[in-house]
Amino acid sequence: MLSQSYYDKADEIIEQYGRKASSLIPIMQDIQGEYRYLPKELLTYVAKEIGVKEAKAYSVATFYENFSFEAKGKYIIKVCDGTACHVRKSTPILEALQKELGLSKKKHTTDDMMFTVETVSCLGACGLAPTLTVNDEVHPNMTPEKALALLDELRGGTV
Amino acid sequence: MGTMTIDGRKVEFTNEKNVLSVIRKAGINLPTLCYHSEVSTFGACRLCTVEDDRGRTFASCSEEPRDGMVIYTNTGRIKKYRRLIVELLLAAHCRDCTTCVKNGECVLQGLAARMNISTVRFENTRELRPLDTSSPALVRDPNKCILCGDCVRACEEIQGVGALGFAFRGTDAMVMPAFNKPIAETDCVNCGQCRVYCPTGAISIKTNMDEVWDALADPDTRVVAQVAPAVRVAVGDAFGLPAGRSVMGKIVTMLHRLGFDEVYDTTFSADLTIMEETKEFLERVGQGKNLPLLTSCCPAWVKFVHDQYPEFIPNISTCRSPQEMFSAVIKEHFKGYEKNQGKKTVVVSIMPCTAKKMEILRPDSVNNGERNTDVVLTTTELIRMIRTSGIDFAELPPESSDMPFGLGSGGGVIFGVTGGVTEAVLRRLVDKHDKESLDAIAQCGVRGEEGIKEFTVDYKGIPINVCVVSGLANARTVMERVKNGEANYQIIEVMACRQGCIMGGGQPVKPGARTKEERTRGLYNADSVMVIKKADENPTIAALYEGLLKGKEHELLHNTIPW
Numbered sequence: 001m002l003s004q005s006y007y008d009k010a011d012e013i014i015e016q017y018g019r020k021a022s023s024l025i026p027i028m029q030d031i032q033g034e035y036r037y038l039p040k041e042l043l044t045y046v047a048k049e050i051g052v053k054e055a056k057a058y059s060v061a062t063f064y065e066n067f068s069f070e071a072k073g074k075y076i077i078k079v080c081d082g083t084a085c086h087v088r089k090s091t092p093i094l095e096a097l098q099k100e101l102g103l104s105k106k107k108h109t110t111d112d113m114m115f116t117v118e119t120v121s122c123l124g125a126c127g128l129a130p131t132l133t134v135n136d137e138v139h140p141n142m143t144p145e146k147a148l149a150l151l152d153e154l155r156g157g158t159v
Numbered sequence: 160m161g162t163m164t165i166d167g168r169k170v171e172f173t174n175e176k177n178v179l180s181v182i183r184k185a186g187i188n189l190p191t192l193c194y195h196s197e198v199s200t201f202g203a204c205r206l207c208t209v210e211d212d213r214g215r216t217f218a219s220c221s222e223e224p225r226d227g228m229v230i231y232t233n234t235g236r237i238k239k240y241r242r243l244i245v246e247l248l249l250a251a252h253c254r255d256c257t258t259c260v261k262n263g264e265c266v267l268q269g270l271a272a273r274m275n276i277s278t279v280r281f282e283n284t285r286e287l288r289p290l291d292t293s294s295p296a297l298v299r300d301p302n303k304c305i306l307c308g309d310c311v312r313a314c315e316e317i318q319g320v321g322a323l324g325f326a327f328r329g330t331d332a333m334v335m336p337a338f339n340k341p342i343a344e345t346d347c348v349n350c351g352q353c354r355v356y357c358p359t360g361a362i363s364i365k366t367n368m369d370e371v372w373d374a375l376a377d378p379d380t381r382v383v384a385q386v387a388p389a390v391r392v393a394v395g396d397a398f399g400l401p402a403g404r405s406v407m408g409k410i411v412t413m414l415h416r417l418g419f420d421e422v423y424d425t426t427f428s429a430d431l432t433i434m435e436e437t438k439e440f441l442e443r444v445g446q447g448k449n450l451p452l453l454t455s456c457c458p459a460w461v462k463f464v465h466d467q468y469p470e471f472i473p474n475i476s477t478c479r480s481p482q483e484m485f486s487a488v489i490k491e492h493f494k495g496y497e498k499n500q501g502k503k504t505v506v507v508s509i510m511p512c513t514a515k516k517m518e519i520l521r522p523d524s525v526n527n528g529e530r531n532t533d534v535v536l537t538t539t540e541l542i543r544m545i546r547t548s549g550i551d552f553a554e555l556p557p558e559s560s561d562m563p564f565g566l567g568s569g570g571g572v573i574f575g576v577t578g579g580v581t582e583a584v585l586r587r588l589v590d591k592h593d594k595e596s597l598d599a600i601a602q603c604g605v606r607g608e609e610g611i612k613e614f615t616v617d618y619k620g621i622p623i624n625v626c627v628v629s630g631l632a633n634a635r636t637v638m639e640r641v642k643n644g645e646a647n648y649q650i651i652e653v654m655a656c657r658q659g660c661i662m663g664g665g666q667p668v669k670p671g672a673r674t675k676e677e678r679t680r681g682l683y684n685a686d687s688v689m690v691i692k693k694a695d696e697n698p699t700i701a702a703l704y705e706g707l708l709k710g711k712e713h714e715l716l717h718n719t720i721p722w
Contacts, residue, residue, distance in 0.1 A: 040338060047337075053321030055311075056346070058337035062326045 004042045009034060010042050021052045024060060026150055028067060036072045036119075065120075066112045073116040075154050076132045082122030085130040093130060094119060096144035100151060110151070161226030166233065178219040179207050180231065183192075187232055190241070192358050193307040194220045197314045197657070203243055206270070210234050236450075242274045250281035250507025252359070259360045260298075264356030267305060270703065282560035284330075285347050295520055296349035296365055296513035296664075304334050304361040310353035317657060319632030320463070322347040324486070333363075346466045348631065350459035350655045351513030351537075351664015364513055364665060368544055374505045374534070375418040381493065381502040384414050384429045385485050386560075387425040389511035389660035390538045391574030392681035397542045397554065397667055398552040403518030405676025405685040407555020410541075416550055425508070425562040427572040428485035428559045429583070431703070432456065432539065435478045435716050436580075437587045440650060444621065449473050451626070451641065451648040454580055455718075458518035459655035459664075463631050468638050475581050477717045480506050481574065482515055483524050487530035487715040489564070489685035491707055505533045511540050511575065511663035525717045526659075537665025568698045569686035576682050577629035577659035578605040578612065581652045586693045588618055597692060606683075608658060608675065611637060624648045630657045 013030045017023035032038045038061060041074055047057035061067040079085075079094045097103070097117050101110050109116040125131050128140030132147065138148060162171050163178075165185050172181040175288040177200065182189050183489060190202035202221040205396030209219045212229035216237065219230070231237065251269060256262055265508070291299040308325065311334060315321040322345040325700045326335050336345045354362045374382045386407065396402035440452050455461055455476040464471055477489045478486065494505040508515065512535075518524060519532040534706045535543070545552050558567060582605045589596055604614030605625070610633040613626050626648045634653045656662045661678035693696050708715065 044337070045183040053315065053324070055321055055324030055335075056315075059324035059326055064326050 002039055006035075006039060007045060010045055010049075014046065021048055021050055023050060024052055024057060025064075028061060030128040032067060036076070037068045037070055040069050070109065071113065073113050075114060075134055076116045076118070078118055078120045078123070080121075080123045080125070080129070080131050080133075081119040082126065083128075084126035085122075088129045090119075090132075090142075092144050093132065093142050093147050096132075097147050097151065100148055109124060114155075161224065163224060163228035163230060164228070165230045166490050173223045173619065175224055177223045178209065178224050179230070181224050182207075182209070182219055182230070189232060190273065191220065192266060192305065193309060195309060195312075195356060198309070198356075199310040201312065202309055203676050204251045204305075206241055208237060208240060210237050210492055216240070242276065242542070245270050245274050246276055246279055247281065248305050249276065249279045250687075251283055251285050251307060253283075253287075253300070254279075259303070260363045260366070261303075261360035268359075278305070288333075289571060290550060292365065293340050293343035294347065294349060294365065294517075295343070295356055296516040297342065297347075297351060298363050298365050300361050301335070302361075303359045306332055307358060308334065308370075309356035309358065310334060311494040312364055313352045313356040314347075317630050317632055318348070318350060318352055318655065319630075319635040320346055320348055320350075336643060337495075340658065341623040348459040348462045348466070349514040349517040350631070350663075351630050352656060353664075354513065355662075355664055355666075355668050360638065363399065364537050364539055365516065366540050366543075367516070367536060368540050370521045370534050371507055371536060371544070374507070379500070379502055381420045381504045381713050382507060383421040383423065383489050383493070383504060384417065384419045384507050384509055385423045385425045385428070385482070385489070385512055385564075386410055386414075386509045387482070387575065388429065388572045388579075388682060388685075389663060389666070389678070390509050390541065391685065392661060393511060393538050393666045393677045394542060394545075394552075398545070400553055400700055401679035402674065403678075406552075406557075408559065409552060409686070412555045412558040412561050413545055413548075413550065413552060416555075417544065418546060419507070421561045421632070422566040423485065423489070424567050425481050425485055426571030427564045427697075427699065428481040428488065429571030429580075430568050430697045430700050431479055431484050431488070431533055431716060432481045432568060432574075432580075433583045433587050433694035433713070434700060434704075436476050437584050439476055439478060444623070444649060445619075450650075452476055452650045454650075454652045456574065456580055457514070457654050457660075458512070458521075459514035460631065460634065460653040461521065462514070462517070463634065463655065464638075467635070468642070470636070471641075477541060478508060479524075479716055479718055480515075480518060481571075482518065482535075483531055485564070486519075486524075487526050488703070489691065489710070490526060490529065490531055491686050491715060494563075504584070506531065507534045509536045511538050511660045512656075513537060513584075513665045515665075515690065526715065534607055538663075539665055539667050542667055563699055566691070566695050566697060567689075568697050569689035569692040570694055571697075572689065573682055577654050577657075578607070578627045578652065578680050579682070579685070581607060581625055581650070584650075585616060592693065592696065604639065608679070613646075623650065626651045628653045629655075629659055631655050 013027050015025050031042055043057055044054055046056045081090050101115050103117050108118050129143050131140050132142055162169055169183045190206045193201045200220050202218045205218055207219045208216050210216050210231045260481045288301040311323045314323050322336055326333050374380050391405045391407040392403050395404050395406040411422045443449050453475045455478050489506050493499050515535045524531050571588045573579035585600045604612055610630045611628050615624050617621050628637050658675050
């Protein structure tokens, strides 16, 4: 069960965009922005409030890679796996991070809720390939070694 | 308006909404998996793709007809594409056709035969997924889903429920309720329209045939059947008889041959419903309380009100549905030791409806600690049981239903079509029995295939505003108007399925306007030849009130608790 504060926040966001079906995506984005994920209960709640069927809202939320029903870590690392990054060997970077953090294709977030590692299809920074972002900050020309060093740095608490 | 050339022949068109309709009008049956004229055009299956004179290919369902168009429907290229589409669908499909519930009726299977597909070159890479058997009425098998989205659109657009949706994307895409919840935990009303629309075995009726076979084989069990009005016009065509013709007499003979001890007619309890519901309605009008009265015959609609408009629960008629009234009366009738001869009574109700399977599980569908109806068989299951028996249905002589519960009025028969309940109530309210009076009722606006019908009738100087609805999306529209004070009705009849029970979720699937017309005509014809037109003229009803029902009307015929 979510605490009441989540629903109050959702109400606030709904009011901001208007209680209408077409506001579904911006509302979900803002909720995700607030909590770094989209709590399932809030998807159900928002759907009901703005007059969208729950199955439809779920359909939208699962269509876009960006929405996540799982709580994410403090640091969200997005490894770019677009064409440019892929040919410049982004896969070893991803694997190095996953191995170090005990993550996999199915498990994206560490148990201590510190790190989430996921791939994105293109960050639009192909000139800097291979690249990754940590909470939307871009790190260019990565290697597996540099990625692991970055993890150490983050663990030390400084970005 | 205009002319187009299809495969070298000139074809005129008028107001057809897409090229596909023009092509079909020209007598070419282009295959489709995702196109239904009653729901929005989806354009996903691409099977209706055609080619024009410039070599452009497009889906004909999603193209408006234009004057001078030149279309080819069977070029080598188109045939190759069409075959490939079916082959790819088959590749991602669980192809256990011989043991599939849809064997012989599956649209995909039919297409594979039509395209002469003998091998599938591609491997199925889809992960095997568990079946959802949570619903009392329907089974969802995601492994047989071809993602046509027909169920999604039927649930959303026709029924306004929206329990199903697409989830994920690309090769991961699947049809499921939100969060892949078991269907029983959603707002699903069990109407079964998803199953009617599903071209494959991905959504099917949860069958109870084995329970019935077991009961029939047990010598210590008295198996009693009740047959709903809409069933009689949907069985014949499965055995080569004309579609829509009432074959009640043959059904009775068949059920006796299968071993049913008693075969009763649900039109009898439709008459009971009329007696009770009319009384209730007049009381409410007198007191001005809990109006509009919402009819309670359709369990899918009753669940819809509970889920979507709980504030209107007190407006639902307390009358049990005809099925439940009847089962309660049957169980009461065979209760005494004398009558049960040491046998257990099992009531099997044969219904056009999947939601009835849910209705019998309601906490209130119980008397004396026993469930009133033991098993619900849909028309589709009845047809399967007949086929299993090997008895030649078409050649059977007709028999009349067993007494004392075999006699119903014409008003009871038309319960199976939208407006029927209201028409029967109006017949009850009018004192006169002559043909003119009955014709006047039939023409007051109660008949017809519109989803929402409104009219006003005069009852002893009081104007009564009536609304007759079929399709739950229409019901939602009406309920919103009532909620916002934009409409003032005294009675609202709702049947969840479009056109009423004749197009119920348990009926054999034969889509098309002709089916509706023929089944509707079949029921009105059955009414026309009935000697007794009104519930209150049914002598067996009067006898029942004097006998078995005395002092027990409320206990047996009404619900006491909302579910």
